[in-house]
Amino acid sequence: MADKLAVFGGPQAITVNEADAFEWPIFEKEDLETVKIVMSESDYKFYEEAYYLEKEIKKFFEIDYALPVVNGTAALHSALFALGIGYGDEVIVPSYTYWATVMPVLACNGTPVFAESDPGTLNIDPEDIERRITPKTKAIIVVHLCGLPCEMDNIMEIAGKHSLKVIEDCAHCIDSEYRGKITGTIGDIGCFSYQATKLLPGIEGGMFITSNREYYERAVALGHYERLPGLPSDSEYKKYQHTCFGFKYRINPLSAAIIRVQFHKYERINRQRIENLQYLEKELENIKGIEVIRTPAYMKRNYYCFRLKYKREELGGLEIDKFIAALQAEGLETGRERYVLMHKQPVFNERNSLFPWSYNTEKMPGKTNLPVTENLYETILTMPTFTRASKNLVNQYIEGIKKVVANAEELKNFEELNIKDIPDMDWSGFDHPVLR
Ligand SMILES: Cc1ncc(COP(=O)(O)O)c(C=O)c1O
Known part of the structure; x- marks a missing residue:
């Protein structure tokens, strides 16, 4: 017994x-120390933290372009904008993920199309991706869930066959690898999150990486007016330096500084x-x-x-x-x-004039059948x-x-067993430690 x-x-x-x-x-002594140092920099030199971080990330990933952003959600929005996703374009996404993988598709007026997850890996199922492709499909967002890489060979092959772009949502990774290639560098654009729970925590923060100049410049134009004057003189986006495209996605320099310190010691x-x-x-x-x-x-x-x-x-x-x-x-x-599960959420199941499927409810992402997931x-x-x-x-x-x-x-045979709900974090009751 x-x-x-x-x-x-x-x-x-x-x-x-x-x-x-x-x-x-x-967070250790040097993380706290760096915040103090950055805060005491004069003449707005603290803004340089983002550029130092960018340089280190480019070197680490051996990639041409890195753009630090305010969070991972902004990285994903920038990626979709960079690819030109617009009204009615379909983007294949997993349903089993955090909302930020999916919702920026709506921010671009695109339509998320949900694909099944593979029960063996919990990641998006490449075969099901292929089944969901239509003439309107423009891109696929894959998530390396919990840090386990997706089957990237199969995904890239499908994308190539159908001329689709691939965004890797690497919010759960720093240096996961697929057949020796680091995640974030396999698809067209890699997006990272440095939010407080993440493997490389900057409290908030994110990163957009790509080897495509056009995608980088479009991401800059979307949310980094301060970088526009620095684009090469032949860039067609330079002229938008006084307006940008309506977003401000610059990373907080304090976060950039913390991320740099964490990055140097993430393995330990x-x-x-x-x-x-x-x-x-x-x-x-x-x-x-x-x-x-x-x-x-x-x-x-x-x-x-x-x-x-x-x-x-x-x-x-x-x-x-x-x-x-x-x-x-x-x-x-x-x-x-x-x-x-994203496809079950009200936003994908109601008629709402904000969304492209509003006039064709048959196309509502919530109507998707995902029995395996x-x-x-x-x-x-x-x-x-x-x-x-x-x-x-x-x-x-x-x-x-x-x-x-x-x-x-x-x-x-025991009836009186009740599962304890682990409550979601509720920020509203937080007592401010300084302003108490
Ligand atoms: C899979 C996934 N994608 C994107 C994000 C968004 O990152 P952020 O919270 O930095 O906006 C998260 C954050 O938890 C995530 O888990």
């Missing part, structure tokens, strides 16, 4: 109490997260009821977040919510997927990223999972 579950009054699997086990971002700062998650993956590989998302040998992945799949059928049909509730009772910080979504388990956790804590997580798996049969 396996140990008694905590839900039945047994001892909890998690006994280690590590206050900083999941701490992120990790992320090491414990990677070691812990790779160990967890290995230890969970052969546990009934759990499927680990595998990394193919030809990829190097980052771990922005960590997801497992629950296999109900292997545990006698035990519902996922009961499984999670039992894990939570053991002290594990686990839950259901926190992203919502919807089934997959019901199986996702979230785990912490163990950024500073000891091996001891990771081992207790593994033991906690094994304990619940071993008691699945008993749990099945």
Whole structure:
């Protein structure tokens, strides 16, 4: 008989109490120091931080153009604008992602067309991309979800065959690689986020990279009036220097400075997260009821977040919510997927004169059928990223999972199990630390 579950009054699997086990971002003395230094620069020299960051990013990615921006969402908007996405153009996107992958398509008056995610990788399914192509399709946005690269060879081949452009949403990566190529440099444009939870946290910030001069200049014209005079004299965008195209996407210099400091040490700062998650993956590989998302040998992945799949059928049909509730009772910080599926959202399911499909409801993105993604979504388990956790804590997580798996049969008949909702962050109640 396996140990008694905590839900039945047994001892909890998690006994280690590590206050900083999941701490992120990790800011050290030099991060704070750099903010002070930048703030004390005179004559607006702090604006140069963006240019220093740009230079370092270009060198790292060995790419011709890098444009720091205010956040990852702005990078994606800039990318779509750079490609000339306009009214009625279709852009193929995953539904299983954060909203910023999809919503900038609307900002360009384009129509997002949702494609299925591959249950083996959680990433957009190349075969389904191809099925969704129409004469109106102009581009594909792929997301390397949680830091695992998409199947870029297949995606680039499809894009080439149909003359489509590819934007890589690299919000979850720094240096993931696909067959030796760094993500963000494989498609036409790469977009990164440096928001506080990200692997390279600048509190806010983003990056647009490309090797195409025209795309770079268009992105500059969209939101960087201050860079327009610096464009080459033959640039057709230089003349817009007094107006820009209506957006101001310049990165905050303080964020640029923090990102630079974090960039110099990202390997060290992320090491414990990677070691812990790779160990967890290995230890969970052969546990009934759990499927680990595998990394193919030809990829190097980052771990922005960590997801497992629950296999109900292997545990006698035990519902996922009961499984999670039992894990939570053991002290594990686990839950259901926190992203919502995009194609189910009201914005894609209502008539609204703002959107191109308004006069042709058949074309509403919300009418898309994504049975594979919807089934997959019901199986996702979230785990912490163990950024500073000891091996001891990771081992207790593994033991906690094994304990619940071993008691699945008993749990099945237990009715009073309620999953704890991990609440979304609510900023409204924040007490200002300085202006109190
Ligand atoms: C997949 C994905 N794309 C884009 C973004 C947008 O980045 P930002 O928050 O910097 O605007 C995020 C942010 O969480 C993301 O997760």
